[in-house]
Amino acid sequence: MKIRIATRRSPLAMLQTNEVVERIKLSNPECICEIIEMESEGDLTDAPLHTIGGKGLFVSKLETALANKVADIAVHSLKDVPAMIDSQFSIVATLPREDYGDALLLREGLTINDLSKNLKIATSGPRRKSQLLAINPELNIVPIRGNIQTRINKIEAENLDGLIVAKAALNRLEIVYPNMYAFSENQMLPAAAQGAIGIEVNSMELESDIRNLLKLINDQPTYQATEIERKIVASLEGNCLSPISALCKISSKDTELKVRVSNQDGTEVYNEAVRFNLENKTDALKGFIETLIRNGAKEIIQQ
Template sequence: MEIKIATRKSPLALYQAEAVKQAIIDKHPDCICELIPLDSEGDKDLRPIRELGGKGVFVKRLEEALMVGDADIAVHSLKDVPADLNNEFQIVATLKRANPSDSIIFKESITLDQLEDKSIVATSSPRRAAQVKLFNPSLEVCPVRGNIHTRIKKLKDNEFDALVIATAALDRLQLNLENVEKIDSSIMLPAATQAIIGIEMGRDINPQKLEIIKSINHHETYFIASVERKIIKYLEGDCNSAIALICKKVKESTFEMNLRAFDHKSLKVEKIDMSFIEAELDQFYLELFNKIEDLKIKELISN
């Protein structure tokens, strides 16, 4: 059985595709897996994501490859995949979630607490920017695009004083950098599905290939990703929404959900923390969505 894997060309994307390839081969040694590296619009055009049409700019080119049969699966950083997925496609599996935290890289040996007032912190994420400003309103935030190596080079070239990057990205690329601090979750919560590698397929797919991909699925991560994506879909969140969200298993069949929603202009924040059991998921959604409406969170994040 041959499986063609569509991926973006960045070092991180290639690492993630290789991880999926290896997981398939480990379970199915007779499978022949081929990577199909592609340039997404979001990789070629470094304007702000919102100017390019939102998160889908990292996904569209890979989905085109699925549509025409050039690839059987597409591998993504799941947080880059719109929660309101085109009906022609489906997320069929995930690998085990890595560390979902964010890290901050400094030019010198300091900590976040020691970062001087009015220092410039680079991030293009409204979620990260809002939480940086809440931690220290005097800090200035500037946008940054490009792959991780490009962003780190800009830091070293003194374009800014600190850079916020997903911890999982640093770990996956084995970037053993100096002057890195993992940001505590009390300061910065992650994006929905951060640190999760997702596998997408078209709905008109070879059943044998589907079963092979499902065999490498990490069921707990897949469940958590499904919950987080449903919440983001309900919130109608997009690339310009400052939403932090994480769901995690705390004991057998019991999960904890933490949601932070920001008006990134006024920095007003609404918080919802809930626990639920898997068997009562529908009741959890009902209660959560009622709280979202009561707190007018959709209006908050649209400001």
């Protein structure tokens, strides 16, 4: 069996793709994996993503490769995949989730206590920006683009006081930053599917041998949790402009789901949480989503 794997060319994307290859080889040592490196639309510009089409720019070119049968599977940072994707495609597997939290990389000499001051903090998304402003509305939040190492280099080059990145990216790339603070869930709830690697296929291939192989490498707890988180974002009609956070934790006894929505400047923040048994997932999520909508979650994220 041969599997053609579409991926972005960034160091993080390649590392994640190689992890997928390793797991495929463990399940089927005779499988031949061909990696197809691609530059996504999002990689070809430094403009803020929310001004040019959102995180879907990282996905569209890989999906085109699936549609044109140039590739059999595509590997993504699942948080970059829009919650609502075309029915032509399906997320069919996830690898075990890395740390789902956000990290604040601070300039030398600063501590988390300095976040009460008028610091210049760089971040690439409205979700992080709104939660930062909820902590301190006087912060100067500036946009930033580039791969992780490029962003870190900009702390000094652009005279930043701090930079927010996903803890998972630092861990996977084995980057140890000397002055890092890991946010708690209460301080900054993560994006849906943050820390998870997702594998996407053409929906026409759902009954194929490749699909059966992907079932073997799928981490079911991560798949179930991220599916729930993405369902929340989709139900609120969220996009790259939407400050929506969702975190689902599944244990043997119960499932805990936390959601946070806010307006763009962090002056209005709404938190909601629920616990339920996975056997009652459908009814529990239906009721939870109804509560979110009834309490104005859709309107808040549009402010």
